[in-house]
Amino acid sequence: MNFASDNQSGVSPAVLQGIVEASTGVAGSYSNDQWTQAAVAQLSAIFEKPVQAFFVATGTASNCLALSALVQPWHYSILCHSQAHIAVDELSAPELFTGGARLVLMGDDGDKLTAQCLSDTLQSLPKDRPHNQIPGALSITQCTESGLVYSVEEVRALTEVAHAADMRVHMDGARFSNALATLNCTPADITWKAGVDVLCLGASKNGALALEAVIFFDEALAKDFDLRRKRAGHLVSKGRLFGGQMCAWLKDDHWLTLARHANEIALALEQCLQPYPAIQIAWPVQANELFAVIPVALFEHLKAQGVRLNDWLPNSVPQALDIKADHLAVRFVTSFESELAEVQQLQDVLAAYFAS
Numbered sequence: 001m002n003f004a005s006d007n008q009s010g011v012s013p014a015v016l017q018g019i020v021e022a023s024t025g026v027a028g029s030y031s032n033d034q035w036t037q038a039a040v041a042q043l044s045a046i047f048e049k050p051v052q053a054f055f056v057a058t059g060t061a062s063n064c065l066a067l068s069a070l071v072q073p074w075h076y077s078i079l080c081h082s083q084a085h086i087a088v089d090e091l092s093a094p095e096l097f098t099g100g101a102r103l104v105l106m107g108d109d110g111d112k113l114t115a116q117c118l119s120d121t122l123q124s125l126p127k128d129r130p131h132n133q134i135p136g137a138l139s140i141t142q143c144t145e146s147g148l149v150y151s152v153e154e155v156r157a158l159t160e161v162a163h164a165a166d167m168r169v170h171m172d173g174a175r176f177s178n179a180l181a182t183l184n185c186t187p188a189d190i191t192w193k194a195g196v197d198v199l200c201l202g203a204s205k206n207g208a209l210a211l212e213a214v215i216f217f218d219e220a221l222a223k224d225f226d227l228r229r230k231r232a233g234h235l236v237s238k239g240r241l242f243g244g245q246m247c248a249w250l251k252d253d254h255w256l257t258l259a260r261h262a263n264e265i266a267l268a269l270e271q272c273l274q275p276y277p278a279i280q281i282a283w284p285v286q287a288n289e290l291f292a293v294i295p296v297a298l299f300e301h302l303k304a305q306g307v308r309l310n311d312w313l314p315n316s317v318p319q320a321l322d323i324k325a326d327h328l329a330v331r332f333v334t335s336f337e338s339e340l341a342e343v344q345q346l347q348d349v350l351a352a353y354f355a356s
Contacts (some may be wrong), residue, residue, distance in 0.1 A: 001307040001345050006206065006334070012249070014207075015209070018249070019241055019244050030239055031055065031235070031236075031240075031242070035247055039246035042246070043201075043246075047188050047215070048186065052216040052222035053215045055214075057234070057236070059085070059172075059204065059212050065225070068097045069216075071101045073101060075134045077101060077134065077137075078094065078098070078103050078104065079118065079135055080105065081106060081144065083144075083315070083316060085145060086103065109318055110148075110315065110316040111148070111318070115154075122161070137170055138168075139169075139170045140158060140170075141171075141172040148287075149183060150190075151183065152189050155196065168198070173201045174205055177203075177255045178262060181260045181287070197216070198221060200213070205335070206258050206259055207254070209245060211246060258336035259336070265342075268343045269285070269334060272343050279293075279294050279298075288334045289332065292332070293317055293329055298353065307349060309330055316329055
């Protein structure tokens with residue numbers, strides 16, 4: 001009963017086979033190989049326009065390198081949600097990679113950013129040049145750190161405000177495939193057609209071994225990105241191992257099949273927890289994460305019974321939920337490897353606990 005993290009899932013057999021095929025024989029180094037070229041062509045087809053795509057091994061590298069291409073050090077500000085991964089879980093990497101750009105945090109609970117919130121924040125920033133920071137980029141996370149999904153309309157509303165303020169828009173898509181599996185739209189609809197300038201497409205949480213793609217929809221922004229990646233130490237000599245993974249991951253919509261499965265298990269998990277008044281589900285399940293407030297005693301019991309989950313930030317749930325002293329916020333995460341049997345086992349554990 002592992003609901004701790006989709007980072008703990010393994011590698012899809014199809015993706016693993018892609019690695020095997022790409023690892024045989026002789027091929028060009030440093031991404032000058034047929035697998036990388038084929039992967040970029042696949043991404044261009046999927047996103048319905050020619051894109052510039054660069055592969056790295058970690059989400060931190062993809063996000064922070066992408067942001068470094070959007071802002072110059074003298075801009076000093078990247079606006080993002082207060083719980084965004086770049087703000088909470090990437091140490092000072094954004095500042096390091098951008099040469100000192102500051103993160104300006106918005107939103108005070110786990111909800112999504114809104115165009116109004118962004119507009120209000122921009123209005124509140126001091127504008128005494130050259131003494132004050134200049135907003136240079138907006139970063140939004142799809143899915144959010146609370147497992148919520150931005151609709152096409154919500155993304156477009158945010159990007160319109162950002163572009164009107166002469167800002168570029170970055171999308172952290174660590175769980176982009178899970179969001180896309182929920183939305184009734186194309187990858188293009190929710191990205192460049194909605195105003196996103198660069199997407200960091202994550203595959204590591206959804207079936208790949210280590211694979212993240214920085215995808216530029218505005219090709220001018222990709223100028224010298226190959227140099228940025230090299231200088232940061234993220235140009236891999238055998239880049240075909242990235243290309244091989246990406247080709248296999250995208251083939252026949254395998255990436256969406258994996259994401260849909262994870263999402264379906266999360267919905268089953270939500271149905272499993274809903275009958276118990278002691279469990280307050282924080283947000284509707286929209287992808288592969290579920291956040292709830294539960295008694296500490298139940299949390300300890302679940303762990304003792306072999307259920308793997310994590311306690312979470314108190315402000316990751318709506319402010320309206322009153323977290324009592326003997327309660328805490330928790331996060332459940334499903335993956336492409338999660339099984340319905342795990343949810344059924346959890347149901348048995350909960351039934352026995354509340355019946356005692």
